[in-house]
Amino acid sequence: MVQVVSISDLSSYVDQEVSLRGWVRHHRKSGKIQFIVMRDGSGFAQVVLVKNEIDEATFDLAKTLTQESCFQVVGKVQQNPRNQRYELLVSQLTIIHIAEPFPITPKDHGTEFLMDNRHLWFRSKRQWAILRIRHRLIKSIRDFFDDRGFTNIDSPILTPTAAEGTSTLFGVDYFGEPAYLSQSGQLYLEPAVAAFGKVYCFGPTFRAEKSKTRRHLTEFWMVEPEVAFAHLEDVMVLAQEFVHYLINQVLEHHIPELEVLERDLEPLKQSLQPFIRMTYSEAVDQLKALGSDIEWGSDFGGDDETLLTQQYQQPLIVHRFPKEFKAFYMEPDPDDDRLVLGMDVLAPEGYGEVIGGGERASSIQFLLDQIAKHGLPEEPYSWYLDVRRYGSFPHAGFGLGLERAVAWICKLPHVRETIPYPRMLNRLKP
Amino acid sequence: MVQVVSISDLSSYVDQEVSLRGWVRHHRKSGKIQFIVMRDGSGFAQVVLVKNEIDEATFDLAKTLTQESCFQVVGKVQQNPRNQRYELLVSQLTIIHIAEPFPITPKDHGTEFLMDNRHLWFRSKRQWAILRIRHRLIKSIRDFFDDRGFTNIDSPILTPTAAEGTSTLFGVDYFGEPAYLSQSGQLYLEPAVAAFGKVYCFGPTFRAEKSKTRRHLTEFWMVEPEVAFAHLEDVMVLAQEFVHYLINQVLEHHIPELEVLERDLEPLKQSLQPFIRMTYSEAVDQLKALGSDIEWGSDFGGDDETLLTQQYQQPLIVHRFPKEFKAFYMEPDPDDDRLVLGMDVLAPEGYGEVIGGGERASSIQFLLDQIAKHGLPEEPYSWYLDVRRYGSFPHAGFGLGLERAVAWICKLPHVRETIPYPRMLNRLKP
Numbered sequence: 001m002v003q004v005v006s007i008s009d010l011s012s013y014v015d016q017e018v019s020l021r022g023w024v025r026h027h028r029k030s031g032k033i034q035f036i037v038m039r040d041g042s043g044f045a046q047v048v049l050v051k052n053e054i055d056e057a058t059f060d061l062a063k064t065l066t067q068e069s070c071f072q073v074v075g076k077v078q079q080n081p082r083n084q085r086y087e088l089l090v091s092q093l094t095i096i097h098i099a100e101p102f103p104i105t106p107k108d109h110g111t112e113f114l115m116d117n118r119h120l121w122f123r124s125k126r127q128w129a130i131l132r133i134r135h136r137l138i139k140s141i142r143d144f145f146d147d148r149g150f151t152n153i154d155s156p157i158l159t160p161t162a163a164e165g166t167s168t169l170f171g172v173d174y175f176g177e178p179a180y181l182s183q184s185g186q187l188y189l190e191p192a193v194a195a196f197g198k199v200y201c202f203g204p205t206f207r208a209e210k211s212k213t214r215r216h217l218t219e220f221w222m223v224e225p226e227v228a229f230a231h232l233e234d235v236m237v238l239a240q241e242f243v244h245y246l247i248n249q250v251l252e253h254h255i256p257e258l259e260v261l262e263r264d265l266e267p268l269k270q271s272l273q274p275f276i277r278m279t280y281s282e283a284v285d286q287l288k289a290l291g292s293d294i295e296w297g298s299d300f301g302g303d304d305e306t307l308l309t310q311q312y313q314q315p316l317i318v319h320r321f322p323k324e325f326k327a328f329y330m331e332p333d334p335d336d337d338r339l340v341l342g343m344d345v346l347a348p349e350g351y352g353e354v355i356g357g358g359e360r361a362s363s364i365q366f367l368l369d370q371i372a373k374h375g376l377p378e379e380p381y382s383w384y385l386d387v388r389r390y391g392s393f394p395h396a397g398f399g400l401g402l403e404r405a406v407a408w409i410c411k412l413p414h415v416r417e418t419i420p421y422p423r424m425l426n427r428l429k430p
Numbered sequence: 431m432v433q434v435v436s437i438s439d440l441s442s443y444v445d446q447e448v449s450l451r452g453w454v455r456h457h458r459k460s461g462k463i464q465f466i467v468m469r470d471g472s473g474f475a476q477v478v479l480v481k482n483e484i485d486e487a488t489f490d491l492a493k494t495l496t497q498e499s500c501f502q503v504v505g506k507v508q509q510n511p512r513n514q515r516y517e518l519l520v521s522q523l524t525i526i527h528i529a530e531p532f533p534i535t536p537k538d539h540g541t542e543f544l545m546d547n548r549h550l551w552f553r554s555k556r557q558w559a560i561l562r563i564r565h566r567l568i569k570s571i572r573d574f575f576d577d578r579g580f581t582n583i584d585s586p587i588l589t590p591t592a593a594e595g596t597s598t599l600f601g602v603d604y605f606g607e608p609a610y611l612s613q614s615g616q617l618y619l620e621p622a623v624a625a626f627g628k629v630y631c632f633g634p635t636f637r638a639e640k641s642k643t644r645r646h647l648t649e650f651w652m653v654e655p656e657v658a659f660a661h662l663e664d665v666m667v668l669a670q671e672f673v674h675y676l677i678n679q680v681l682e683h684h685i686p687e688l689e690v691l692e693r694d695l696e697p698l699k700q701s702l703q704p705f706i707r708m709t710y711s712e713a714v715d716q717l718k719a720l721g722s723d724i725e726w727g728s729d730f731g732g733d734d735e736t737l738l739t740q741q742y743q744q745p746l747i748v749h750r751f752p753k754e755f756k757a758f759y760m761e762p763d764p765d766d767d768r769l770v771l772g773m774d775v776l777a778p779e780g781y782g783e784v785i786g787g788g789e790r791a792s793s794i795q796f797l798l799d800q801i802a803k804h805g806l807p808e809e810p811y812s813w814y815l816d817v818r819r820y821g822s823f824p825h826a827g828f829g830l831g832l833e834r835a836v837a838w839i840c841k842l843p844h845v846r847e848t849i850p851y852p853r854m855l856n857r858l859k860p
Contacts, residue, residue, distance in 0.1 A: 004659075006579065006627070021659050023624065023821045041627020041658060042579065070821035097792075097822040119621035119813050120820065128625055135582045142572060149436065149472065152565045156851040157587070157611075157634050158600075158649050160858045170588075170602050172611070174648075174858055175638070181587075181602070188851055191549035191860075194453065195558055197436070197471020204587050204633060208605070218604075219588050228471065229434075229451050362527075383549050383860035390550065391453045391500035392527040421586040421618055428590045428604055430621075430813035 002074045008042035010086035013077040020047065020088060021072045021096070023123070024065050026106075034062050038073070043256075044125065046080070046087040047073050058093050067105070068123070070096035111416075118421060119430045129257035130417055133250055134406045140249040141202060141223050141402070144242055150225060151196040154203060155185025161380035170208045170218075181206035184399065187329075189226040190360060190387050193395055200225040212425050214414040215302075215352070217403055219423040226397030232331075232341040232359045235396040236317055239345050239355050240275050242400070243315060247271055250409055263411050267349055270313035275345065280321045283308060299325045305352035312348060319343040319358070328370040331359040331394075343398070351408040357398020364388035432504045438472035440516035443507045450477065450518060451502045451526075453553070454495050456536075464492050468503070473686075474555065476510070476517040477503050488523050497535070498553070500526035541846075548851060549860045559687035560847055563680055564836045570679040571632060571653050571832070574672055580655060581626040584633060585615025591810040600638045600648075611636035614829065617759075619656040620790060620817050623825055630655040642855050644844040645732075645782070647833055649853040656827030662761075662771040662789045665826040666747055669775050669785050670705050672830070673745060677701055680839055693841050697779055700743035705775065709750045713738060729755045735782035742778060749773040749788070758800040761789040761824075773828070781838040787828020794818035 004019045005012075022040030029035075034049040049062050065071060075088040103117055104124065114121045121127050142152070158174060159182045169180040185201035192199045202223040209216055225242075227234065247268055250258070258265060278286070287294050290307050294300065300308070300318075309316055320333055323340045330340035342358035361367050364385055371378055406418035416422040421430065432449045440448075452470030459465075464479040479492050495501060505518040533547055534554065544551045551557055572582070588602060588609045599610040615631035622629045632653040639646055655672075657664065677698055680688070688695065708716070717724050720737050724730070730738070730748075739746055750763055753770045760770035772788035791797050794815055801808055836848035846852040851860065 008579075021823075022627075041581070041623070041625060068820040070823045097818075099820040102820050117813075119618075120816060122622065123625040131583065131626070132581060138582050139572070139576055142569070146569055149438075151471070151562060152568050153561065153850045154634070154651065156649060156853055158636075158853050158858060170604070172600050172602050174600070175640070175855060177858060179858055188549075188860075192552065192850060193471070195471060195553040196561070197452075204584070206588075210605070219586060221584065383547075386550060388527075390498040390529040390532050393451075393500045420583045420622060423586055423588050425605060428588060428607060428609055430618075 004072075006042040007038070007040045007045045010043075010045055010077050010088075011079075014079060014086070015076065017074060017076050017091070018088070019072060019074045020045070022070070024067055024069045024071065024099075025125075027065055027067065029063055034059070036062070036065065038071075039123070039125075039128075046085065047075065047090050048087060049090045049093070053089070054091055054093075058090075061095060062090075062093050064098060065095065066099050066101065068099040068102040070099070072096060115416065115422070115427060116429070122420065125260050127417065129254075129260040130406065130410050130412065131420060132257050133254050133410055134402070134418060136250055136253055137246055137402060137405060137409070138202075138221075140246050141242075141400075143249075144245050145198075145200045145223075145225055148198065150198040150200050151192075153189060153192040153196065153199040153201055155182060155188035155201040155224075157182050157204065157206075168207045168209050170206050183207050184222070185224050186226070186397065186399070187381075187384050189224060189397065190384065190395065193226045193228045193397075194387055194391065194393070197228050198225070210425055215404065215407075217415055217419065217422055217424055220415075220419065221402040222399050223402065224397060224399040226395060228393055228395050230359075230396040231394055232319065232343060232396060235357055235359070235398055236277070236319065236343055239317070239343070239357070239398055239400075240315075243275075243345065243355070244272055246405065247409065258410075261410050261412075263409075267313065267411075268409065271315055271348060273314040275314055276312045276316045278316070278318055280318055280339070283318050286311070297322050297324060302352060305346055306350050309346050309348050309350065309352065315348060315354075316346045317343055318346065326358075328374045328376065329360050329367065331361045331396075332366065341396075345398075347404075347408040349408065349411065351404065354404045354408060355398050355400045357396065359394065359396040362388060362392045362394050364392070434502075436472040437468070437470045437475045440473075440475055440507050440518070444509060444516070445506065447504060447506050447521070448518070449502060449504045450475070452500070454497055454499045454501065454529075455555075457495055457497065459493055464489070466492070466495065468501075469553070469555075469558075476515065477505065477520050478517055479520045479523070483519070484521055484523075488520075491525060492520075492523050494528060495525065496529050496531065498529040498532040500529070502526060545846065545852070545857060546859070552850060555690050557847065559684075559690040560836065560840050560842065561850060562687050563684050563840055564832070564848060566680055566683055567676055567832060567835055567839070568632075568651075570676050571672075571830075573679075574675050575628075575630045575653075575655055578628065580628040580630050581622075583619060583622040583626065583629040583631055585612060585618035585631040585654075587612050587634065587636075598637045598639050600636050613637050614652070615654050616656070616827065616829065617811075617814050619654060619827065620814065620825065623656045623658045623827075624817055624821065624823070627658050628655070640855055643732075645834065645837075647845055647849065647852055647854055650845075650849065651832040652829050653832065654827060654829040656825060658823055658825050660789075660826040661824055662749060662773060662826060665787055665789070665828055666707070666749065666773055669747070669773070669787070669828055670745075673705075673775065673785070674702055676835065677839065688840075691840050691842075693839075697743065697841075698839065701745055701778060703744040705744055706742045706746045708746070708748055710748055710752065710769070711750070713748050716741070727752050727754060732782060735776055736780050739776045739778050739780065739782065745778060745784075746776045747773055748776065756788075758804045758806065759790050759797065761791045761826075762796065771826075775828075777834075777838040779838065779841065781834065784834045784838060785828050785830045787826065789824065789826040792818060792822045792824050794822070 775785035
């Protein structure tokens with residue numbers, strides 16, 4: 001039996017006879033030669049059938065292969081002198097299944113059609129490349145934290161209460177009790193950091209926002225590290241190291257995929273510089289000078305983020321925000337009681353916020369005051385406040401949205417291509 | 431400034447002066463000496479204060495430390511000649527926060543009380559050890575598949591339809607449309623395997639079962655690998671290699687945690703043998719001989735699983751089940767049309783099923799017939815059937831429930847201790 005190998009490993013088998021199994025991506029035939037671009041999930045390769053070098057029945061059988069038909073070939077691996085790629089000169093061919101006419105053809109299709117056929121669309125080279133990079137980011141995110149001694153603490157999806165209001169929550173009937181799908185694991189991580197020192201969760205989160213923008217999914221994955229004894233400065237440093245690590249891993253392993261996406265590598269390499277840092281107040285001043293009508297005390301709009309990030313080639317950390325528009329649990333700035341010690345990382349090239357976080361308040365009295373000021377009920381937070389009752393300590397953390405990171409690193413126009421099965425306002429299928 | 435180190439790294443600093451930060455687990459004082467067991471998330475260590483070797487104010491300050499108070503010390507690392515453990519001879523001490531009386535004391539507490547205080551309970555040594563092993567299993571699960579060229583394809587949580595009936599599904603109001611929380615990613619993985627060759631998903635899954643057993647959570651994590659061109663035999667081999675890898679990783683990295691749990695290592699080592707294999711029919715015969723009243727054609731009960739697994743020291747693979755009680759998408763056995771090519775891995779020591787899977791049907795006509803026979807509507811599965819329309823191929827996979835694996839490897843009486851924030855019939859908090 002000839003060994004079945006992966007297309008991605010072909011370069012190790014030059015001049016050897018191997019077998020490949022996969023699907024027809026493209027098929028070009030003439031009377032004397034057939035070129036089939038085969039994909040097997042690990043990559044794409046050309047397989048060549050030369051009429052006078054194989055028996056006629058096999059040559060004719062190959063002609064019946066339609067787009068996406070499944071087949072197996074045996075042949076000799078050779079490097080194409082024109083493009084240096086590895087290909088297979090076929091000696092045997094077996095058909096596994098002849099595909100019906102495939103809905104996604106090389107012609108242009110509308111977005112809704114492609115999204116309705118998402119389960120087939122990701123066979124295309126571009127979607128394949130994006131989801132391979134998504135996989136690398138997932139792995140790199142975990143490796144980064146695992147290598148630094150963090151413990152993965154899964155926060156629950158089914159929750160009885162909400163971190164920041166209930167208007168954007170999906171409700172679930174939990175055996176007659178109201179429950180909500182989690183939109184952040186942070187409140188669950190803070191008690192865990194007192195047990196494990198450094199923790200992270202990485203799972204799906206949910207926002208029932210009726211937004212139809214290029215940046216919104218209703219179901220998306222978020223990684224949230226949380227560190228005991230860390231202050232704002234520590235998590236700004238951690239966030240920069242983290243993003244640098246992610247970019248380096250993609251550059252190290254996925255140049256071919258970035259080429260498929262025609263991703264300009266220069267901006268990614270620029271993002272390996274130290275991030276620009278500015279306070280919220282400095283950012284507002286700069287925005288005003290650039291013509292924005294933002295006033296001190298209000299949150300950045302998408303246009304403000306774009307305007308600000310356009311000034312720099314690398315990501316930007318904005319820190320120390322007015323407490324009014326930040327979550328109740330943020331630590332106040334000891335130097336200015338209008339501010340809290342939050343920070344956002346804004347990606348360049350118009351991608352905006354990819355990380356949000358900061359230092360968490362460690363005083364129970366401050367938190368009780370904030371819960372009252374925000375008009376929140378105290379009882380549902382009682383367990384969370386326990387972190388400050390039993391050995392309170394400074395701590396800080398942040399969250400990174402996986403899909404926004406994929407969109408930025410792949411430079412995609414819309415987050416819908418960053419996840420295998422996107423969920424959006426009007427999209428629950430397939 | 432003295433370097434702050436982790437307790438787990440103390441052995442690298444013998445005779446050096448370092449700083450530790452953490453919480454009081456236990457405090458024993460006499461007039462002349464104080465022993466504090468400190469925990470910092472990475473481990474537990476004794477810190478020692480000797481009255482005549484530090485100033486009196488520090489010695490007195492230390493006396494005020496209550497259980498779970500947060501503090502920082504500086505001192506010299508030494509190995510205790512009695513127990514060989516590394517400890518710190520304290521020269522300086524700073525209090526970060528004095529804890530209120532901690533609800534969980536060394537005395538016995540009821541399960542409900544501990545579960546109500548889950549966010550504090552995992553500070554205890556036993557819960558800490560379990561969740562550290564859970565973390566190792568999560569990492570090892572991903573490493574195993576990543577190292578073998580699998581692509582992580584996240585299946586959606588919000589789904590419009592159900593793989594196997596709707597009675598155990600949690601419903602969600604999706605902007606007015608009915609949606610359900612996923613109880614398996616498999617249907618979403620099969621289209622992806624045609625694009626990526628080898629895939630897995632690993633995320634939370636949900637079952638609205640009104641079961642109050644030691645094996646049921648309503649929210650649990652499941653890893654599901656799926657492999658193109660794999661047959662039943664291939665996934666039986668893969669499942670064994672996978673479980674062996676997980677056990678080996680835990681044995682390599684977590685002997686101290688297993689000691690905390692008083693886990694007998696011998697049964698774990700026995701599970702590194704090749705798994706026992708038997709067909710469903712052989713299992714029924716054996717069960718009957720052992721006194722069970724099971725009849726051919728019905729599924730195993732928990733008692734049957736226990737009885738069967740008690741006969742062996744290593745896990746057991748049961749394969750080739752009657753099609754009646756297995757999912758509609760299973761490939762029929764070519765040698766016996768009453769059977770499908772499914773397989774379950776049953777863990778020893780009474781833990782029962784930890785893996786379920788098998789080969790998936792690749793014929794669209796067979797699947798259409800099965801959907802009709804199971805009384806399922808065809809339209810919601812149309813996208814799933816596309817896998818068989820466009821280049822159909824043999825494929826197989828399985829699912830492993832993380833929490834059941836943790837319970838078995840740690841030998842826990844109940845799955846509620848296997849996840850940071852368990853969700854059960856009467857448990858949605860904290």
